[in-house]
Amino acid sequence: MSRIGNLVVHDTDAPDETGEIPTIPRNSSRVKVVEAVIDLALSILETTQGKAALVRTATEIVNERIRLNHPIIYRDPVDRLPDLINRFLREMRRDFPFVYLGIIAGEGEAVRVKDPNWRTDLSRWQPKAAGPLYLHRYIINNMIACLSQPDKARDNYKVFKFQMAITVAHEIVHFLTGLLIDPVPRRQYTPPRVTLEIYGNRAKGESGRFFEKMLLGGVVECYEDETDRMGDQQAGVPWIFPDSKKSSLGFRVSMTYIDRFVNKEFSFPIQTSANYRPIKRSDLRDRSREMTFVREEEAYAETASLTSSQDSRYRRLPAQTSSTASPRPSVRSSRPAQSHTGSAPPSGSRPSPFGTGQVNRAPAPRPFIFWSNTGF
Ligand SMILES: [Zn+2]
Numbered sequence: 001m002s003r004i005g006n007l008v009v010h011d012t013d014a015p016d017e018t019g020e021i022p023t024i025p026r027n028s029s030r031v032k033v034v035e036a037v038i039d040l041a042l043s044i045l046e047t048t049q050g051k052a053a054l055v056r057t058a059t060e061i062v063n064e065r066i067r068l069n070h071p072i073i074y075r076d077p078v079d080r081l082p083d084l085i086n087r088f089l090r091e092m093r094r095d096f097p098f099v100y101l102g103i104i105a106g107e108g109e110a111v112r113v114k115d116p117n118w119r120t121d122l123s124r125w126q127p128k129a130a131g132p133l134y135l136h137r138y139i140i141n142n143m144i145a146c147l148s149q150p151d152k153a154r155d156n157y158k159v160f161k162f163q164m165a166i167t168v169a170h171e172i173v174h175f176l177t178g179l180l181i182d183p184v185p186r187r188q189y190t191p192p193r194v195t196l197e198i199y200g201n202r203a204k205g206e207s208g209r210f211f212e213k214m215l216l217g218g219v220v221e222c223y224e225d226e227t228d229r230m231g232d233q234q235a236g237v238p239w240i241f242p243d244s245k246k247s248s249l250g251f252r253v254s255m256t257y258i259d260r261f262v263n264k265e266f267s268f269p270i271q272t273s274a275n276y277r278p279i280k281r282s283d284l285r286d287r288s289r290e291m292t293f294v295r296e297e298e299a300y301a302e303t304a305s306l307t308s309s310q311d312s313r314y315r316r317l318p319a320q321t322s323s324t325a326s327p328r329p330s331v332r333s334s335r336p337a338q339s340h341t342g343s344a345p346p347s348g349s350r351p352s353p354f355g356t357g358q359v360n361r362a363p364a365p366r367p368f369i370f371w372s373n374t375g376f
Pocket of ligand 1: 170
């Protein structure tokens, strides 16, 4: 059963001699895991509450763009947005954007096209023309490791699936944002008010976080459990926070809730467990590592050893072939916003895997031109 139409997944780690990034076979475990995650993400969005949160997010974006006199593609009354969102979700399920597995800063990253061909005609919008979706390769690999060792992994696969479905839903909100707003003539982003304190900044908001707050009640972050036998391959322990402040109280997500959630028995907002007392984010971070950092350290260690042996896989990626700026996908990291600077892994020896040329090699219906879109 193909739950996601025309799903095409690439591995940025496996370019062939010509620099082409091949498609991962459709019947591979990795594609099946990716499909399960995307299916769950779309199922969240297709619920009455999921659609309502999308409509609310889209309405805020449209109203704010109009108020700020920024270019907007969507020109119908906002009360028609539910029709557009129904079509958007149907198209996403029918022909999902290209997916790339790579080493990225967060769990998932959407890349938006710079020059939308649907600018003058919304009916021309198609998911694969909207831009690709990146997913963290380690997470997909770890999910497979969990599936193959169920006794050792215990609830890890479910927690991964829960976290990644939320991640993909968040990134899909960015694709919806790209459908609505026009990035020209200047790089104008999600309106600053469409955000969740303190993601984004005075110039741009964070529509994915806004949506998460509307539907889920906050943002989920996973913290390392040092007793977990999966070690660095674990999903971590999920906590939900009302916003990104260090001083905010986190609540442990109920495992019963996650169990139902991954079986598509949805209820919103996320339910928490009464068996664990709330804890301040700063205290939680003092006592355990956020899993995004665990993966960053792993990626850095791996890349450093590859670089020192002059065999960095990133060097084999095709060179940039376009004069457009190298795209930096919007990052849906579970890491709080205030740590975005200062705690990123050293980048000098870790070339960005996102070359415009690389992305251009997607079997796309037309050449993509991407733009730096953090916060879109
Ligand atoms: Zn985002």
